[in-house]
Every structure is written in structure tokens, then in C-alpha cells.
Amino acid sequence: MSVINNFxxxxxxxxxxxxxxxxxxxxxxxxxAATNGIFISAxxxxxxxxxxxxxxxxxxGMTLVIVIRHIDLSVGFLSGFIGxxxxxxxxxxxxPVYIAIPMAxxxxxxxxxxxxxxxxxxxxxxFVASLAGFLIYRGAILLVTMKTGTIIVTDExxxxxxxxxxxxxxxxxxxxxxxxxLIIGLISICLFILNELKVRRVKQSYKFExxxxxxxxxxxxxxxxxxxxxxxxxxxxxxxxWTVVVVFIVVAIYYFITAKTVLGRHIYALxxxxxxxxxxxxxxxKITYFVFGSMGMLAGLSGILFTSRLQSAxxxxxxxxxxDAIAAAYIGGxxxxxxxxxxTGSIIGAFVMTSLTSGMNLMTIDIxxxxxxxxxxxxxxxxxxxxxxxxxx
Amino acid sequence: MSKxxxxxxxxxxxxxxxxxxxxxxxxxxxxxxxxxxxxxNGAGKSTxxxxxxxxxxxxxxxxDIIINDEKQKFKNIKDSxxxxxxxxxxxLALVPDMTVYENIFIGHEIKKGVVVNWNETISxxxxxxxxxxxxxxxxxxxxxxGVGKQQLVxxxxxxxxxxxxxxxxxxxxxxxxSDSKNLLDLLKELKKHGVTCVLISHKLTEVLNIADSITVLxxxxxxxxxxxxxxxINEGVLIKHMVGRxxxxxxxxxxxxxxKDVVLEVENWSAYDSVHGKQVLKNINFKLKKGEIxxxxxxxxxxxxxxxxxxxxxxxxxKIEGTLKHKNTIKKINSPKEAIKAxxxxxxxDRKGNGLILIQxxxxxxxxSNLQEIADFGVINENEEVNxxxxxxxxxxxxxxxxxxxxxxxxxxxxxKVSLSKWLFSKxxxxxxxxxxxxxDVGAKYEIYTFMNKMVEKGMSIIMISSELPEILGMxxxxxxxxxxxxxxxxxxxxxxxxKIMQKATN
Numbered sequence: 001m002s003v004i005n006n007f008x009x010x011x012x013x014x015x016x017x018x019x020x021x022x023x024x025x026x027x028x029x030x031x032x033a034a035t036n037g038i039f040i041s042a043x044x045x046x047x048x049x050x051x052x053x054x055x056x057x058x059x060x061g062m063t064l065v066i067v068i069r070h071i072d073l074s075v076g077f078l079s080g081f082i083g084x085x086x087x088x089x090x091x092x093x094x095x096p097v098y099i100a101i102p103m104a105x106x107x108x109x110x111x112x113x114x115x116x117x118x119x120x121x122x123x124x125x126x127f128v129a130s131l132a133g134f135l136i137y138r139g140a141i142l143l144v145t146m147k148t149g150t151i152i153v154t155d156e157x158x159x160x161x162x163x164x165x166x167x168x169x170x171x172x173x174x175x176x177x178x179x180x181x182l183i184i185g186l187i188s189i190c191l192f193i194l195n196e197l198k199v200r201r202v203k204q205s206y207k208f209e210x211x212x213x214x215x216x217x218x219x220x221x222x223x224x225x226x227x228x229x230x231x232x233x234x235x236x237x238x239x240x241x242w243t244v245v246v247v248f249i250v251v252a253i254y255y256f257i258t259a260k261t262v263l264g265r266h267i268y269a270l271x272x273x274x275x276x277x278x279x280x281x282x283x284x285x286k287i288t289y290f291v292f293g294s295m296g297m298l299a300g301l302s303g304i305l306f307t308s309r310l311q312s313a314x315x316x317x318x319x320x321x322x323x324d325a326i327a328a329a330y331i332g333g334x335x336x337x338x339x340x341x342x343x344t345g346s347i348i349g350a351f352v353m354t355s356l357t358s359g360m361n362l363m364t365i366d367i368x369x370x371x372x373x374x375x376x377x378x379x380x381x382x383x384x385x386x387x388x389x390x391x392x393x
Numbered sequence: 394m395s396k397x398x399x400x401x402x403x404x405x406x407x408x409x410x411x412x413x414x415x416x417x418x419x420x421x422x423x424x425x426x427x428x429x430x431x432x433x434n435g436a437g438k439s440t441x442x443x444x445x446x447x448x449x450x451x452x453x454x455x456x457d458i459i460i461n462d463e464k465q466k467f468k469n470i471k472d473s474x475x476x477x478x479x480x481x482x483x484x485l486a487l488v489p490d491m492t493v494y495e496n497i498f499i500g501h502e503i504k505k506g507v508v509v510n511w512n513e514t515i516s517x518x519x520x521x522x523x524x525x526x527x528x529x530x531x532x533x534x535x536x537x538x539g540v541g542k543q544q545l546v547x548x549x550x551x552x553x554x555x556x557x558x559x560x561x562x563x564x565x566x567x568x569x570x571s572d573s574k575n576l577l578d579l580l581k582e583l584k585k586h587g588v589t590c591v592l593i594s595h596k597l598t599e600v601l602n603i604a605d606s607i608t609v610l611x612x613x614x615x616x617x618x619x620x621x622x623x624x625x626i627n628e629g630v631l632i633k634h635m636v637g638r639x640x641x642x643x644x645x646x647x648x649x650x651x652x653k654d655v656v657l658e659v660e661n662w663s664a665y666d667s668v669h670g671k672q673v674l675k676n677i678n679f680k681l682k683k684g685e686i687x688x689x690x691x692x693x694x695x696x697x698x699x700x701x702x703x704x705x706x707x708x709x710x711x712k713i714e715g716t717l718k719h720k721n722t723i724k725k726i727n728s729p730k731e732a733i734k735a736x737x738x739x740x741x742x743d744r745k746g747n748g749l750i751l752i753q754x755x756x757x758x759x760x761x762s763n764l765q766e767i768a769d770f771g772v773i774n775e776n777e778e779v780n781x782x783x784x785x786x787x788x789x790x791x792x793x794x795x796x797x798x799x800x801x802x803x804x805x806x807x808x809x810k811v812s813l814s815k816w817l818f819s820k821x822x823x824x825x826x827x828x829x830x831x832x833x834d835v836g837a838k839y840e841i842y843t844f845m846n847k848m849v850e851k852g853m854s855i856i857m858i859s860s861e862l863p864e865i866l867g868m869x870x871x872x873x874x875x876x877x878x879x880x881x882x883x884x885x886x887x888x889x890x891x892x893k894i895m896q897k898a899t900n
Contacts, residue, residue: 275747
């Protein structure tokens, strides 16, 4: 009984944090049942990850933008535009990958800083400033692809980012499993448990509230199982893809910045109360530049991932990416009022979005219904968030 | 009394959690008179008017409102409007991007069927404008008018609703002298047309000039109602009634000595607010010595907060003239960040608005203004942060379940302690406290006063802005009085009295 009580208590006090994990879990379970397990198959999950990549990196950047009470509508077509430029650089100009990719990221930063300049210095509402970017980059894509139409990318290294997997250890046993993926999985579980134990010990030494011991163990087991199961499923297919590696690195960096650094604290302070932040000695302009600059860079990265995945740049690349990223951030618990939201949450939100697409595609549900369902899920997620937030007050 | 009253408010008592805002207040207004309501900030004037306007609905207070011998029960503002009460608040309620005539009839448009009858509206508006003696094109946009004219539009708007009693809350606070005079003349003129008027004002000269009767409120009680014809009234009498309470002994003893070193000197300091197009500070000169508590007294809107903000990095972006000497060197401080670096801290009067980040926890709020102190290469040492949070929690006796509690969940006094902790952690040597004890209970007040004394003993200098006279007198070594954006008086702690300060603050 006490275990159930503890579970209820832990669930209640952390419902907002766990809510989206539960939502993702439920969505995956429903699709697994509805597709006789195809949804959860290694091949489908692997595809799902690769499809999520280019939205996920945008959602990470968008999280920060929304946290500081702005919005960036330009990133979808910016991503498409930079993707097209990268394709041209690789195909027409024959630039090597290690030059084309940094070029794409730097272009992204510059584009982001331009939006940031309009917002921070000229005080133009971000909605309008980025809407201008939306139109401009949309035109720019058409402009650079006018002569050629779709630009095919033949560079194998570049195309590997969106389509290939990390290499395996060349040994001759367990040939049907991807061994490096399994090893990575095991190491991750160990690191995760060790870190959780350390955090718990520190918290206890300051007499902070911690999960009861049975709930703590349950949490460790559950997340370890998820990591383990994920790596196991992946290892039965081709292992971890490069896209997953890229997304993981991005999330790790942004998690570190937002949770551990002065810069991160300033971002949340600005979102939580801009006037108080300014009077606390925080430069609002500097933070705004950083957030929009990083958003632009991630748009460039998103363009690279998408172009690589399609092995080509198309005239419509990037359409509606920005709205998917915004939806992912909101589903992931970012507050429209600012100051609240985690990059990890937005990643889950991005997975919810692509899971819905993938699952409904497998069920051969018409695109019309897909949009309606996604809209409902977004509305539900935000209603849930607002309701639990008010309750917490 | 034989005279019949148009409005009677009888035995009004209004309680808020923990405070009695109005205690058995009676307030009677005769037909056709100008009745002034005076009292210090927090005396209960605004609360009384909120009851009269229906903002605090019937049942949320005790006592009766009687208009024309008829008992009124206001459920909302609409009810009080119907009963003939029109209120003009300090902050104007006009829509800047609409025309004068649209503004006058907003909310009660003249209609023909379902559409607005603009011709009728405009001709009515012209009549109203004539009545308030405002000579502007009714089709002009309100934002293009000066504050004084906007005030008149507001009056026209209220008069157009066929009201019996016109209530004005500090109408001249934001007006210059000639606009103020116009407004007061208009009120006298309206009186001739039979409009009854209740005027709330801090400016005693204008009260004496215009009032037929004056009611003084103090600490939520109605002290006295004076009649201009029968009673002898002058500023001295009013001030005595306004501040005549005895000071409770709530100020801890001071033992510190003020050093001779001047740490901050401001000379010919003027500030111009280009957004609202008005001068907020005029030619201010003051000094602050090491180990000194200097009190800045003045009424709300006198420019005290603007002065503090203009020194603390000028966050409102005023245009500033004058020099600021910090430890005998002239400095230009262009942002709060630079001010903090120079060792100045500003504890705001509005801790919820621009002081604290309510959704974040206690420790995050404390460290936010000086995160570099606990960071290596931009990475925060979280253990160190917890230690700091704990230290201040203990030092300031902050009552919170843990330092991971969101600040928004704490009481006002504890929020203020977090605010002080935050600024102390920025290691200042000049601390500006803006209304440090507003809205907090006596116990927490005492703790904050003790803390102030402890800090000046250690050599810190404190500028304390406050509208509470006892606090100014009880805590300051020296006192400046601010009125209309300039310093109108300077007193040593020995020579200052409530009456002297009040006189300087109201002229």
C-alpha cells in the first residue's frame, strides 16, 4: 500500500515534469497496439529518430526563444534556405563537407543575430521581425533553386549524417546485434545511476525534499530500462544513427548551458521577470542576441540534417518546421508566459509530434485527420500544463 | 446637523487579511460642495473610494452608503455609476489612439439602432468640452493632448454620464502649476452648476484654496471633518490632524557614528523622461557619507523612486544632466550592471514587479545579481550556491520550508528579506532601500531596521526612501524632503519633525 501511496504522492508533486513522458508512453503504447507492434519495431523506431532530428534541434533553440518571451517564425524557411545553400556548396562549388557544414552553421548564426538585432535593439516585436524573415528566406530558397529545381547531393559523408549509423566493433560474435550500441547503452545506464545517487546524496545533506527510497529505485529502474530497451532495439537493427548522435550532443550542450551556467540562469531570469533581471545587472540585449543567434545556428543544423536525410535540397524544404518546433516546445512544457521550460522537455515534445505522424502513417490515417489529431494533442498538452500550473499556485 | 447630505458613508469598516484598512469611518458630503479628503499614504483614502465606486462590492465591508437618503448596495462599478457616482483615478483611463469624442462616450455610446450615432456623439462631445472649458478639436487624438488637457477630457467623460458626485483622486499629481490652477478653477465653476465634488489631494495649499469641507483620515479612522466657514483651518491644523499619532518605539537603538568621508555626491542632477515628455527630476543636490542612513521623504509620485533609478544605472532611460561623484571621482553609470560593479545596490519598492523572480526559488533569487561570485568559467557551483542560500536564510531569519521554495509562495516580509539578501550578496557599499517596509508586519519591520543599523555599523551607507514619516524620523541620520522632482528641504535627525517634513513635502 505504502508503495502505491508513495507513487501517488510522487506523481502528484511531479505531475508536470512526468506528464509529457507519460503522454509519450501512452501514445507509443496506443500505436504499438494499433499496428500490431510494427510501430515499436526497430526499423520504425530508427526511422522515427531520424525524422525527429531536424525538428528536435529546432525545438531546443525555440525553447530558449519562448523562455525569454519571444518567438521565431523564420527558422523553418531559414533551415530550408541554409540546407539549399549547403547543397549548392557541396554539389555546384564542390566544397568539402568540413567547410560546408561550418559555413552553414555560421550563416545560421548571422541570420539569427539579424533577427536578434531587430528584436533587441530596434525593439520590433519578435513575431513581426521573424515573420519578415519567414517571407525573405522563403523567397531566398526559391531564388537559389530557381535554375536547378531540386539539388541532388552526392557527397557520401554528408548524406551519412541523416541516413547512416555509427560503426560497430569488428568482432565475430553476436553478429546479429550492434555491439557498440549495447556498450553505449550500458555505460549510459551506469553514468545515469551514479549521477542520480550523487545528486540525491547532496540534496539529502542539505535536507532538501527527495523522492522516497522506493520511488527513487522505481525511477532508476524505469529509466534504466528505457535506456536499455532503446539501445537493445536499436542494436537489433543498425545501431544508433548519426542523427541521434548529433541530437544527443545538441541536447547535452544546451542542457548544460541552461541548467549549470550563469548564462543559463540569466536566460531564465530574463524570462521570469525582465525588469527584475535588468535591475539585477543582466544585459537584456546580450541575452536576446545569444538566444536568437543560437536559434539561427540550430536552424542551420536543422537544414543540414534535413538535406542530408533527403540527400537533396528541395524548393519546399523547411515548410512548417517552425510551427512543429513551437508545438514541440509547448507540448514539452515550455510556458507561453516565459521563464519556464526545459530543453529535455521540448525534445520529448518533438518525439510526441513525430510519433503521431509516424504512427498515424502506419495506420494509414488520412493526412486531414493527422492534422486534427496533432492540434488536439497540442491543445490538451497546453491545457494540462496551465491546469497543473494553476494548481501549484 | 440640519443640513441634508447628498452622500453619507456611515461606520464603514473594511478588513484585509491581517490589517484593518478602515475602522468605523464616517464620511458625509453635502449637496453642491467641494469636499476634500486628506491623509497620509495608507491612511485609507483609496480604500474608502474603492468602496464608494463599487470596486469592493456590498458585503465585503461593514457599514452603509446612503445617497439622497436611500441606502445603496453596490455589487459592482456599474451600480455605483447608476447611482450617480463618477470617479477619476490618478492613472488616466483614456485610450490614447482614439479621438477625444470617442473617448468621452466610450462605454456608453450614443446609438441609433445598433450603430453608433457619430453626429450626435460629436455634437454632445462639443457641449461637454465647452462645459469643462477645453478648447480642442473633438476629433483630435487623445495622445496628442498634454496631460492637463487629457485630465479635462476625463472629466468631460465622467460628466457626460449624468453624475451627481464627481470624485477626483489626486488629479493634480501629474499636472504642472498652470494646469493645476485651470483644473481647480474648473471645479469651482462646476460647483456653480451644482456638481458635488470630492477631491483627494496631498497638496494642502490647493485643498485650503478650494475646499468647503475637509475630512482627515489617519490610520484608517476618520479623525475630523472641518468646515471652511465655521472652523479655523490652516496648513498647521491639517498636518497636526494628519500625522498626530504617537510614534511607537519600534526603532532599534543606534550606536553607529557617521564618518566624514562622502561616498556619494550628486550635483545639479536633472532627468527628463522623453517617453512621457516630462521632466521628472529638477536640479537635485545631495550627499551621502560613509556609515550614514539618509532618509528621502516625500509623497508618492514626488520623484523619489525616479531619483533612485536614475542613480542606479538609469534603467528607465531618462535623459540626465548633472554629475555623480562616487568616492570623490566623477562617474557615469550607464546600466544597473555598472552600478552593481561600482558597489551600489537598489532594493526596489515593488518587489513583485521588478524586484524578485517569483517563479524561481529562494536561492536563485539571492544569487542572481552576483552569479560570477560562485561560478568558475561561467559554470555555477551549485553546492556553493546552496551554502550561500542557507547562510542568508539563517542570517535574515527567512521563514521558508526550504531555499528551494518558489519566492512567490512566501509572505511579503519574507520576500523582502530575500530581496535584501539578494542585494547584500552583491557586496555593495551603498544600499538604496525604496520603501523597505511597505506592506510588511511590525515584527519583520523591526528585523529590517536592525539589519540596517548593523550594516551602517560595518561602514555601509544607506539611502532610505520612505513615505512613512515615523520610519524616516526613527531611522535616518539626515533627511531630505522631495517634492515635485526636486529637493525642498534638508533636516538633521535632531531638528526634523513630522510637521516640518510634511510642510516641505506638500508645498
